[in-house]
Amino acid sequence: MKRFATILTSMAMLAACSGGGGPESTPAGPSDTTTAPVQETTQAQTGPLILYSGRNENFVEPAIAAFTTATGIEVEVRYAGTGELATTILAEGEDTPADVFWAQDPAFIGGIAKEGLLGELPGDITSLVVDRFRDADNRWVGITGRSRVFVYNTDLVDEAELPATVWDLVEPEWNGRFGVAPTNGSFVAFVTGMLLAEGEETTREWLEGIAANNPVIFEGNGPIVDATVAGDLPGGLVNHYYLLQRIAELGDVPASNHYFGDGDPASMVMATGAGILAVSDQPEAAADLIRHLLSAESQEHFLGLFEYPLIEGGGTPEGQPDLDALPVFDISLTDTADTLEPALNMISESGLN
């Protein structure tokens, strides 16, 4: 223990002593030549296909495994939050190693498309999906659909006191009683929709009202649903399928999904968009991957996890209304790309993240 203690002590002392100088005082002339061993090969031409996935592993992995089995094409997947991956791709720019980006929502992938980083998808792919769930310029296509809902614990919340509109969450009776995931792609997309439909002032007012109403802040939707199911949280703004997955897993739980009405931004139905990076060196294989995600086989797998398949005749998740019977919030998903940046800035400025 003495030796370890001595190391720890001297580390603390030396850390202290180095504080005066700070990292600004590097030795004269630190040239980057030492950091940059010049490598001849930049990207292997026949490396695995790289997928940046904002969808979780549980959801994606089986479909990818089936793709590799069927085609022999290896896929490496980088799993992270949609926003994180979008920021990463934008920072990477032309150097991005990604071939395919599959976002959780239409806004972030639209933002990437808007920067000119996505190539145009082949017509046989885009024709698989109805207009409203793909990019107007065919740079991304929806793979699955999901709707925004308010999940609530049926023991803690009476049906009568459920929020009729998303504006009720700004009221005192919901103070501290609901969860949001402000940096999550789905929440961001919902705010982009609100901005499109209701304008900047109203959206800012709502965000600030929410931020002031002491919401419980989560990183993602899953933990909100879990806390609600466990009775640790009365409710929260999430997507529809988390609860259905929990019910499939745990049987009957004291929680339910509540839909807001027609025209409410919180009723937004969104697509999880996928697109091919313009700089991809294997666009053919990338297109094959997206075709595979839109194959009957993959779509059925997604249906089994309670998301809406977006191909013709893909079916409806068990216990859910048909896609066309969901409350209508009529905006163009393509246009959410235009309100993405203001939405992100407003979420941040409201103090939610």
Added chain:
Amino acid sequence: MTAIAPPRGTERKPSPARRERAPLALWVLGLVAVVPAVSPIVYLLWTVLRAGVTDTSGIPPSRLWSLFLSTAVLVAAVTVTTALLGTATAWLTTRTDLAGRRMWSTLVTLPLVIPSYVGALAMLGTSGNSGLITEALRAVGLPGLPVFAGFWATWGALSLWNFSYVHLLGVPAIRRMDPSLEEAARSLGSSRWKTLRTVVLPQLRPALLSGSLLVSLYVLSDFGAVSLLRYETFTRAIYAQFRGRLDVTPAMFLSGVLILVALALVWAEQRVRGRAALAATRPTRAPETVRLHGFTRVAAYAFLAMVVVGALVLPLLTLAWWTVRGISLGSPVDSVIAELVRSTSVAGGAAVVTILAAIPLAILTVRHANRRTRLLESVTWSTYSLPHLAVGLGFLIVALRFVPPLYQTVPLLLIAYVAMFLPQALSAAQIGLRQIGSSLEEASRGLGAGALGTLRHITLPLLWPSLLAGGALVFLTVMKELPATLLLRPTGFETLAVRIWSASSELFYTQASVAALVLVAVSAVPLYVLVVRDLHD
């Protein structure tokens, strides 16, 4: 630039007269080790300082202020708590007549194998309506626990999984205390309390300050626990900005601010410490053992037991419970062997590279100490105090902008680890070199051996135990490291830490616990090398 104060207590023979100019090769090697490690941080600070004075990247100043406050409150609370906990455990296991003192001392050190995000995960698993403790309480008709989240939970988690640093530093400091000073004070009529305040604490001060600095820097840097337990600090905000903005600039700006806060903390500690170096006194005799009786004795055992249960037993039990329950319910659990191989190889690789980088630096700074080598050393150290999320972001941006071929590669990950943890191996190597002294090397050179021959046959073999200790510390830290790994890992390169993180954020607790248990088991090996073996020295 202030001079580096080496831990003098261990220095055997400083022979300044014999110091020669450092060979050029050593400088080259030293710079190769340091420059790649430091340039991303310099770049990050430069971008921030350039832009940040006038433009806060859309982050309102009020927000910065509230982040600063909430972070400062957490740092202060955890630092004070760990100082109290660690001093108490150190004192109880060195100065009293409690049974099993050595066992207790080992047990309160073991929480170091539990990364704070694993601890936080376990905390979430014990509390709330579906928690382990809640279920146990309800089984006997008691009300359950609320969800452990927010300030109190974060405070508890970071205290429980960091106080061991203070314990480790406290034990030798307490052993070194000269009992005659205490006795003199008491015999001159000083009360017990006054003696503690005026005689005992000043002797412990350097160790306490060192421990507190390590803890507070860690708290400033922690990302996993604050995120899981939902307490707003700088690191959580940086990550939120990274996820929730399209541009990396706001995240970089906050990172730069956080780096400045870390440097300010280090500077403040240095002021408080003043000139008091570690006392090198060797007590003339062992201090009197304090006998604890009756209630005090029971309370002492209860205190140690509570600490061990909270920091070690409960988290491990929760992980085990999740694993067993999950597997019996048929939850899908993937093997974590691939993750284990990646974690251990990258941690082992980082340990080796760090040791290799530390050797020339240690020789330069110990055997050829002068103003320039001290500067080099200071620069190396500056990265150690910096939050890993910020360092990771710096490396990500620099690799992308200047060396794209390195982006998302294992070599870049290794360079980042070296940047963050080089000081751990360096200080171990420096201590070793000082203990060896230079006379043997001089004798070898005098007998005609070359510089390399002397290094190979004399210095390195004698230095080996210190290098091993430094390497073990690096290995342990890299195994647990989360935020920089998350940002810099090659696509598909999921380590145990990354797996625990992603599985827990997707609520696959069974998967997360399996990975966490493996991580803890593997981390115990370097801790054994560091602590348990040393205990028997």
